[in-house]
Amino acid sequence: MRDEFWRAVMAIETFYPFEEVEPRWQRAWDEQGLWKTPAGAARRKYYVLEQFPYPSGKLHMGHVRVYTIGDAIARLRRMQGYDVLHPMGWDSFGLPAENAAIKNDAQPAAWTEQCIANMREQFHRLGISYDWEREISTCRDDYYRWNQWIFIRMWEQGLVERRKAAVNWCPRCATVLANEQVINGRCWRHEDTEVEIRPLEQWFLKITDYAEELLKDLEEKLGAWPNLVTAQQRNWIGRSEGALVKFTVKETGEELPVFTTRPDTLFGVTFMSVAAEHPRVREWIRGRENEREVQAFINHVVMEGRAARTDEAAEKKGIALGIHAINPVNEREIPIYIANFVLMEYGTGAVMAVPAHDQRDFEFARKYGIPVEVVIQPEGKTLDAACMEAAYVEPGVMTHSAQFDGLPSEQAKQEITEWLARQGKGEKTVQYRLRDWLISRQRFWGTPIPFIYCEGCGLVPVPLEDLPVKLPENARFGGEGNPLATVPEWLEVECERCGGKGRRETDTMDTFFDSSWYYLRFTDPKNERVPFDKAAAESWMPVDIYVGGKEHAILHLLYSRFFTKVLRDMGLVTLDEPFKQLLTQGMVLNTGTDPRTGETKMFKMSKSIGNVIDPNQLIAERGADVARLFILFASPPEKDLPWSEQGVEGMSRFVNRIWRHAQNHGEALRAAGGGDVTPGEITEEADRALLRMIHEATRRVTHDVGERFQFNTAISACMELFNAIGDYAPRAGDALSARLWAMATRRLAVLLTPFAPHLAEELWQRVGGEGLVAQQAWPSWDEAALRVETIEIAVQVNGKVRGKVRVAAEAGEEAVRAAALADETVQRFIDGKTIHKFVYVKGKLASLVVK
RNA sequence: GCCGGAGUGGCGGAAUUGGCAGACGCGCUGGACUCAAAAUCCAGUGAGGGCAACCUCAUGAGGGUUCGAGCCCCUCCUCCGGCACCA
Numbered sequence: 011m012r013d014e015f016w017r018a019v020m021a022i023e024t025f026y027p028f029e030e031v032e033p034r035w036q037r038a039w040d041e042q043g044l045w046k047t048p049a050g051a052a053r054r055k056y057y058v059l060e061q062f063p064y065p066s067g068k069l070h071m072g073h074v075r076v077y078t079i080g081d082a083i084a085r086l087r088r089m090q091g092y093d094v095l096h097p098m099g100w101d102s103f104g105l106p107a108e109n110a111a112i113k114n115d116a117q118p119a120a121w122t123e124q125c126i127a128n129m130r131e132q133f134h135r136l137g138i139s140y141d142w143e144r145e146i147s148t149c150r151d152d153y154y155r156w157n158q159w160i161f162i163r164m165w166e167q168g169l170v171e172r173r174k175a176a177v178n179w180c181p182r183c184a185t186v187l188a189n190e191q192v193i194n195g196r197c198w199r200h201e202d203t204e205v206e207i208r209p210l211e212q213w214f215l216k217i218t219d220y221a222e223e224l225l226k227d228l229e230e231k232l233g234a235w236p237n238l239v240t241a242q243q244r245n246w247i248g249r250s251e252g253a254l255v256k257f258t259v260k261e262t263g264e265e266l267p268v269f270t271t272r273p274d275t276l277f278g279v280t281f282m283s284v285a286a287e288h289p290r291v292r293e294w295i296r297g298r299e300n301e302r303e304v305q306a307f308i309n310h311v312v313m314e315g316r317a318a319r320t321d322e323a324a325e326k327k328g329i330a331l332g333i334h335a336i337n338p339v340n341e342r343e344i345p346i347y348i349a350n351f352v353l354m355e356y357g358t359g360a361v362m363a364v365p366a367h368d369q370r371d372f373e374f375a376r377k378y379g380i381p382v383e384v385v386i387q388p389e390g391k392t393l394d395a396a397c398m399e400a401a402y403v404e405p406g407v408m409t410h411s412a413q414f415d416g417l418p419s420e421q422a423k424q425e426i427t428e429w430l431a432r433q434g435k436g437e438k439t440v441q442y443r444l445r446d447w448l449i450s451r452q453r454f455w456g457t458p459i460p461f462i463y464c465e466g467c468g469l470v471p472v473p474l475e476d477l478p479v480k481l482p483e484n485a486r487f488g489g490e491g492n493p494l495a496t497v498p499e500w501l502e503v504e505c506e507r508c509g510g511k512g513r514r515e516t517d518t519m520d521t522f523f524d525s526s527w528y529y530l531r532f533t534d535p536k537n538e539r540v541p542f543d544k545a546a547a548e549s550w551m552p553v554d555i556y557v558g559g560k561e562h563a564i565l566h567l568l569y570s571r572f573f574t575k576v577l578r579d580m581g582l583v584t585l586d587e588p589f590k591q592l593l594t595q596g597m598v599l600n601t602g603t604d605p606r607t608g609e610t611k612m613f614k615m616s617k618s619i620g621n622v623i624d625p626n627q628l629i630a631e632r633g634a635d636v637a638r639l640f641i642l643f644a645s646p647p648e649k650d651l652p653w654s655e656q657g658v659e660g661m662s663r664f665v666n667r668i669w670r671h672a673q674n675h676g677e678a679l680r681a682a683g684g685g686d687v688t689p690g691e692i693t694e695e696a697d698r699a700l701l702r703m704i705h706e707a708t709r710r711v712t713h714d715v716g717e718r719f720q721f722n723t724a725i726s727a728c729m730e731l732f733n734a735i736g737d738y739a740p741r742a743g744d745a746l747s748a749r750l751w752a753m754a755t756r757r758l759a760v761l762l763t764p765f766a767p768h769l770a771e772e773l774w775q776r777v778g779g780e781g782l783v784a785q786q787a788w789p790s791w792d793e794a795a796l797r798v799e800t801i802e803i804a805v806q807v808n809g810k811v812r813g814k815v816r817v818a819a820e821a822g823e824e825a826v827r828a829a830a831l832a833d834e835t836v837q838r839f840i841d842g843k844t845i846h847k848f849v850y851v852k853g854k855l856a857s858l859v860v861k
Numbered sequence: 862g863c864c865g866g867a868g869u870g871g872c873g874g875a876a877u878u879g880g881c882a883g884a885c886g887c888g889c890u891g892g893a894c895u896c897a898a899a900a901u902c903c904a905g906u907g908a909g910g911g912c913a914a915c916c917u918c919a920u921g922a923g924g925g926u927u928c929g930a931g932c933c934c935c936u937c938c939u940c941c942g943g944c945a946c947c948a
Contacts, residue, residue, distance in 0.1 A: 194945095238942075241865050245944055252948085270948060283948090326946080351946045361948045369862095370946055443947060563943080643886070644873060650941090652873065656887055663901095664886085670901090713877080723875065726885035733885090804881040809929050811881050835915080849928055854880050859928045 026669035028633025032768040036137055044784055045139045048093040056092035057550050058084040059529055059589075061558030061566070065100045065147075067125035069132045071598040071615055071641075071653070072559070074625045078638045079595060079647050079721070080557045081138045082764040086715050088139075089763065089788040095550050096139060097532040099146035100126050103154075103521045105183060105199070108455040112487045118455045119483070122149055132626065136634045137767050139784075144535045148524035149455070153531065155478030156541040157523055158460040160573075162471045163580055164215065172469065174211040176287070176354070177448055185452040186212055188520060189445050190246075190565050213450035213459060213517065217572050221247055221442040224571055227587055234591035236648070239563045246564050248443025253427045255362065255436040257282065260334040260343055262294070269357030269441055273430070274422040275364040277411040278385035279342075280375065282335045283328060283349035285359040286311040291348065294333050304329055304348065311350045326351055326374050337362075338435040339426070340412065349374060357441055365401065366393070372401040385410050386419045447569065449520045454485055454493040456518030464505035464512040473506055479514070492516045525566055526573040529553055529588055540582070547583045552590045555719075557647075560594040567592070593719055596650035598641075612652055623653055635766035636661050642721035642765055665769055668732060668762075671755070672776040678740075679755055680778035682748035689795045697750055700738050702798070704757050705791040707731035711761045712788070721765065728761050752777060759783050804855040805830040807839040811855075823850045830856045 039045065060080035063073055084096040100122075107118035107125075114121070126147060133140065146153050164170045178187040180197040191198040192205050217224075225247045228240045252271035259266050268282070284291065286308045295301045307329040328349040335346050351370060352361055365375035365382040375382055382395040386406040393402055405419045414422045430436030450459060458479045460472040472479055482500040485493035494516040495501060505512040527541065534546035558566075567589070574588040599612040602621030613619045628637050640661040645651050672679075692698045707727045714724035735754045741747040759774040763783050774783035798819055803826055805813045813833040817826055827848055830836055840860045847859035 236865090238865050242943055245864065248944095248947065250947075268948080272948080349946095351948095353947070356947045358948095363948085368948075370948080373946095441947080560942085646874085649867090649874090654873070654887070657873070660887055667901095710877090722873090723885080726875075729885055802881085806881085806929065809927090814881080847928055849880095851880055851929095855929090857880080857928045 026633070026666050026769070028635065028665075028768070031772050032135070032137065032634055035768045035771045036134060038771070038782065039137075039139070039784065042782070044782070045096065045141045047095050047097070047141045047144060053091065053093045055095070055550060055554075056084075056087040057095045057553045057555075058087065059097070059532070059553045059556050061556070061562065062099045062101050062525070062528060063129070064104055064106070065102050065122060065125040065129050066106065067128045069129060069136075069625050071623055071625055074136065074637060075598055075641050075647075075651060076557050076559070076595055077133065077136065077138050078641050079593065079719075080555075081136075081638075082642060082715060082721060083555055083557075083719070084139055085764040085767060085784065086788065089760075089784070089786060090716070091787065095144075095532065096141060097144040097146075097535070098133065098138075098140040098142070099144075099528060099532070099535075100129075100148065101521065101525050101528075102126065102147045102149035103456045103518075103524055105453065105455070107149075108453060108487070108493075111455075115487065117483060117485075119149065119481075122147075135629055136625075136638070139767075144532055146528060146531055146535050148457075148521070148528065151478045151480050152536075152538075153528075154457040154524070156531070157457040157519060158472070158477050158479060159474060160527065160541060160577070161457075161519070161523075162460060162474060162477075164576065165471055167576075167580065169216045169219065169576060171214045171216060171446070172211060173214060174209060175214075175448075176207050177210050177212055178205045179208045179210070180205055183453075186210060186448055186450065188448045188522070190447075190568070212448050214446040215449050215572075217447045217569075218442060218444055220572055220575050221249070221444050222440075223575060224444075224568065225249055227571070231587045232592075235589075236560075236592060236594055238560060239567065239592060239594060242563045243568055246444060246568065250441050250443075252439060252441065253423075253430060253436050254358075254439045255430060256338055257335040257360075257362065258338070259290075259294070259346075260336050262333075264290070266290075266335055266360055267358050267436075268360045268362045269439065270362055272364065272367065272423070273426045273436075274408065274411075274414075274419040275367045275385055276337070276339050276362070276426055277414075278364045278366050278383045279337050279344060279362045280365060280381045280383055281344050281347055281363045281371075283347045283352050283361050283363050283371075283374070285352040285354040286348050286350065287354040288348075288359045291331070294331055294346075298332055300332055304331060307348060311348070314350070326370060326377065328374060328378065330378070338430065338433070345380070347374075347378070355445065356443065366395060366398065367401050367403055369401045369403065372398070383410065447520075447572075449523060450517035451520055452492050452516075453518055454481070454487070456521060457523065458494070459515045459517050459519060461515040462503055462505060462512040463515065464508060464510055466508045466510040467505060470505060470507055470512070476506070494518075522566060522569050526569045527577065529556075529570070530574075530577070530583065542582070544583060547585070551583065551585050552588055555591045555593055556589040557593045557595060559597075563594070593647060595647045596645070598651045598653060600653035612650075615653070621653075628658070632658060632662055633665070633768070635769045636665055639665070639725060639766050643725045644722070646720050646722055664729065664732075665766070667736075668758070668769065668773060671732075671735065672773050675755075676776040678748065679752040680776075682745075682752035684752070684756075684778065684780070685749060686753050687746065687750045689792060689797075691746060694747075696738065697747065698798075700734055700750055700754055701795050703731055703734040704754050705795040707761060708757065708789050709791040709796070712791070715764060724761075725765060728758060728765075731758050731761065757789065760786055760789060801853055803830070803853075805833060805836050806855060806857040807836060808859060809857070812836050812839050815856075819853070823848075826850050826856050830858065 058080050060076045084094050088094045102122050107122045110121050111118040148154060178192045180187050180203055182197060182200045182203045195204055197203045197205055225244060228243055232240055250271050252269055253273040254267050254269055257266045257268060295304045328347040331346045333346050334343045336343055363371040365371040366384045367386055382398060384393045384395050387393055387409050388402060388404060388406045408414045408417045408419055408422045414426060427438050458481060460477060460479045462470045462472060464470050482497040484497060486496040487493050501514050503512045503514055530542050530547050533550040534542040537543055570588050574585055577583050578585055597614045600615050600621040600623060602613045602619035603610045604619060613621055615622045640658045644657055687701060692701060707730060710727035711724045714720045738751060740751040755777045756779050759770045759779060760783060763770040767784060770783050800816050801819050802814050802816050804811045805815060813836040815829040815833050817829050840858060843860040845858055845860050849857040
């Protein structure tokens with residue numbers, strides 16, 4: 011009993027009671043409405059946004075990392091006097107809710123709302139400063155009605171197309187996927203599931219209309235984005251310049267255009283290859299003796315599937331069709347083949363083949379005994395087609411190319427293209443790899459596509475004033491097909507136009523549609539008239555800093571850029587790019603053992619490896635501030651974060667030490683009174699050093715967080731300040747000394763606020779700070795306090811540091827030189843030598859060159 | 862193959878962008894307190910040499926520019942991420 015009592019006393023004294031402290035300050039912030047978005051328009055604005063989560067019901071460490079980063083920035087900016095918009099919401103449509111509904115025989119809406127409530131509570135426990143009055147959730151009809159509104163407006167602008175195409179189908183998701191959602195031929199959500207290609211009629215958004223601008227603005231407007239992301243987008247858009255060349259099919263006389271980036275090799279074309287899916291093939295082989303054989307080959311290629319066909323080392327296979335194309339530059343007849351590597355989706359689905367100067371064509375030609383003809387010679391060498399072992403793909407000098415002989419090939423590209431254009435046999439064109447965004451999904455839990463199939467008038471958009479088309483609340487899950495089709499009273503409607511019988515579209519939108527404009531909705535989240543008010547959007551946009559994972563480098567970030575441009579062209583906003591600066595944080599890793607390979611090392615936290623740390627447990631055991639501090643301190647935000655139990659432990663120690671300082675000295679510090687010490691008041695060297703540390707830490711935290719987003723070094727600066735406070739011995743009876751000590755402690759509280767907001771409040775209060783530390787103005791630093799009277803200068807002799815001299819801070823070059831030459835160690839190295847050169851870098855070092 | 866990163870102590874990482882490499886933290890070693898342990902506090906901690914003042918080596922490898930290079934240039938190696946038969 012007695013032991014327990016003392017243990018309890020010890021615990022109170024020694025350990026920071028975060029369980030009591032943290033909720034108390036969270037309540038204080040809430041009660042005072044500290045995170046409400048200011049309405050004023052005159053001051054500087056700052057929009058901090060973190061990618062909103064799918065509400066799985068549970069935060070994981072990756073979430074904690076992004077949201078802590080965003081919160082640190084938001085808190086700093088508020089204290090710096092910005093009007094800060096820092097909202098949060100839920101990307102709440104999507105498959106997990108639907109799967110849960112199937113499993114539990116429930117409705118996805120209720121399940122989702124429960125998850126949201128859980129997660130909101132966890133955000134709260136972390137002390138993240140969101141304005142919850144602006145919360146949005148994409149699965150609520152006050153949000154998704156605007157998806158439908160935007161979709162119909164896009165339709166009116168000709169940006170929506172319903173068309174039949176060979177599309178990606180994930181059998182596990184039981185829905186089609188966008189191109190961007192297929193990774194190496196597999197579903198982005200199901201690594202082990204190969205995507206099938208199915209010819210289906212689907213809804214597309216014409217993102218390709220914006221390909222050029224999306225590419226151009228990467229260079230011109232997104233300088234503050236990581237290279238990694240802009241490079242990936244550039245790659246994905248895949249612009250290539252070339253020429254469209256009109257070949258003719260000899261047997262039918264029809265025109266057969268090809269796209270090539272190498273018009274300079276046009277005289278070396280020895281065959282043509284077309285895609286197995288090429289629409290003309292069936293016609294060409296009809297009735298020919300090889301019809302069956304070719305058809306069998308086509309079936310074989312198509313059956314192989316996209317993944318196998320586009321695999322790196324897949325064998326090049328083809329079959330001659332027995333018909334011919336005529337080369338427009340020299341009227342030569344060349345055989346047409348089907349080749350398995352030719353894709354129907356790129357270019358025209360037909361390729362002019364130049365084996366001498368294209369590696370694929372080379373391999374293909376060698377395999378099928380097709381001639382190889384050199385038309386470009388490398389500088390100073392002569393290629394012999396008969397003994398070539400690989401295609402020559404570099405530039406060179408034109409040969410066997412009629413009037414173009416002798417030209418450099420780069421120049422010939424131009425001239426041949428121009429010649430073709432004059433002859434009406436071709437033109438300059440640009441091709442993109444980017445394809446239109448397939449946006450329809452055969453799923454229930456998404457935004458219904460607001461269209462009606464009328465027996466009389468065909469496809470009819472739902473009138474804007476009839477929106478939203480709400481999801482029914484009584485769909486049956488678990489059966490075949492889309493649950494939307496199980497609700498007849500929802501499905502069957504009267505056509506607005508003719509009053510005839512109509513049926514609703516049962517496809518819903520890709521959830522990436524929802525997240526493509528949510529950042530705009532946050533600027534005006536409750537608007538019932540339009541998606542967002544233009545003035546509201548303009549007052550907050552662009553997002554000043556967007557924090558999120560790089561896994562969305564292409565998907566979400568490309569779609570959002572596209573939407574911004576579309577909404578701009580509709581006149582809803584005047585803005586070219588939504589996200590001014592992008593901060594892509596790394597993954598959270600922990601040691602674990604791969605159950606498959608038996609390998610033990612750092613892995614991304616995952617259930618299958620069993621190395622997950624649960625944030626709830628961490629917060630319960632150590633408190634939110636320790637979690638926040640450790641995450642920010644362990645590595646810079648864009649790098650992966652290796653979890654370390656000992657690192658967390660160390661951070662707990664830091665927090666406890668601060669707490670003990672407040673406990674042990676709180677009374678003395680409060681008694682010392684407020685009022686900052688100015689450099690002019692200082693007489694003691696120790697005081698000057700502490701004051702310098704105060705200002706130095708202020709400068710570093712301001713710079714590291716505010717400009718570099720390097721939280722690890724900012725926290726280091728706080729630790730150094732605290733170490734200095736600990737080393738400082740206030741002189742008994744010396745008021746200035748006491749005041750300085752108190753100032754240092756209060757400053758520490760202020761500087762810690764962005765990272766450890768609860769601890770900072772507690773410290774602030776205990777050392778007699780007034781009001782809430784979260785509401786303090788961010789301090790500036792005084793250059794005068796940073797100044798020192800004497801400085802140590804390193805003296806180099808022939809590039810090596812040989813001595814150190816102490817000189818007055820303002821000492822001129824001559825004085826430093828004299829001091830340097832007088833140094834004993836330096837003298838040893840210059841003795842008997844002549845000084846050739848003397849360099850003085852002010853305040854840093856002196857360098858002597860001797861011989 | 863192409864594009865983008867990164868290689869610094871036993872570990873995570875610093876280095877104000879060409880100026881004293883290793884801040885801060887973890888770990889480790891020694892000491893204080895304790896009957897003891899934990900916690901806490903103090904000191905030390907890149908490697909090698911020296912009693913010491915000091916010296917030598919050291920930022921993936923090799924060259925270069927410079928009074929001076931972790932940082933700039935060239936060649937190469939390794940690792941991570943993305944794209945990959947795109948005509």
